[in-house]
Amino acid sequence: MDQDEERQVRYTAKSIGFEENVEDDYLDVWLAEELDGTGNSLSLQCHIHEVDESEIEMGMGAYSVSTHDGITVYGAIDRVRFEGAMITFNFKPEDAEILRLDAIVEVVLDADPEVVESVRSGLRTILTWGPAESVPDMTGI
Numbered sequence: 001m002d003q004d005e006e007r008q009v010r011y012t013a014k015s016i017g018f019e020e021n022v023e024d025d026y027l028d029v030w031l032a033e034e035l036d037g038t039g040n041s042l043s044l045q046c047h048i049h050e051v052d053e054s055e056i057e058m059g060m061g062a063y064s065v066s067t068h069d070g071i072t073v074y075g076a077i078d079r080v081r082f083e084g085a086m087i088t089f090n091f092k093p094e095d096a097e098i099l100r101l102d103a104i105v106e107v108v109l110d111a112d113p114e115v116v117e118s119v120r121s122g123l124r125t126i127l128t129w130g131p132a133e134s135v136p137d138m139t140g141i
Contacts, residue, residue, distance in 0.1 A: 008104035011040040016111050018122030025049055027129075029122045031087070031107045032068075041068040042089075042107070046129035062134035063126045065091075071099050075134035080127065082140035085109040085116050087123070090136075 015032040025048050033039030046063040062075030076095035081088040089105045096103045109116050124141045 008106065009040070009102045010106040010108065012108040012110050013041075014110045015041075016109050016115060016119055018118045020048070020122075022048060027122060027126050029119055029126060031109070031119075037068075039068070042066070042105070044123065044126050046126045062130035065095075065099065067099050067101065069100065073098050075130065077127065077136040079137040080123070080139070080141065082120050082123065082138075085111070087119075 011033050013031040013033060015030065015035050015037055017030055019028045019030075021028070026045050027048060029044045030037075030041065031043075032041035043066040044063055045066070052061075064072050064074050065076045066072040073095045076091050076099065077089055078092050079088075079090040085108060087107045087109065089107070091099065091101060091103055091105070093103055109119065111119075120141055124138070127138065127141070128135050
């Protein structure tokens with residue numbers, strides 16, 4: 001087992017969802033441990049508009065990942081696996097350190113199948129926003 005495989009956390013998300021906010025130009029998938037949004041949480045976002053050159057130049061030309069602490073990194077995920085009602089995120093080591101996360105985060109989704117499917121679909125859209133080199137390897141999405 002390599003060092004990254006040893007550093008992992010699992011939590012059950014009770015507040016999850018996908019939002020398309022046209023007025024403010026973003027898509028958001030949130031995965032919070034508690035119904036009130038507290039505890040472990042991740043928010044993955046992207047713009048609705050196509051990525052432009054200025055966003056790429058500023059380092060914001062990919063989807064973003066934010067934690068419950070408000071720390072945000074762009075294009076932080078190497079691999080993501082969606083199986084049943086569980087998502088496994090493998091973060092790039094340097095980005096996991098910035099986000100103060102373990103390299104592997106498993107999130108069990110405590111939600112109705114329709115909500116789980118909307119999160120799966122939303123993740124597919126969000127994680128493929130931006131240049132091809134920022135798109136993680138995806139399984140089950």
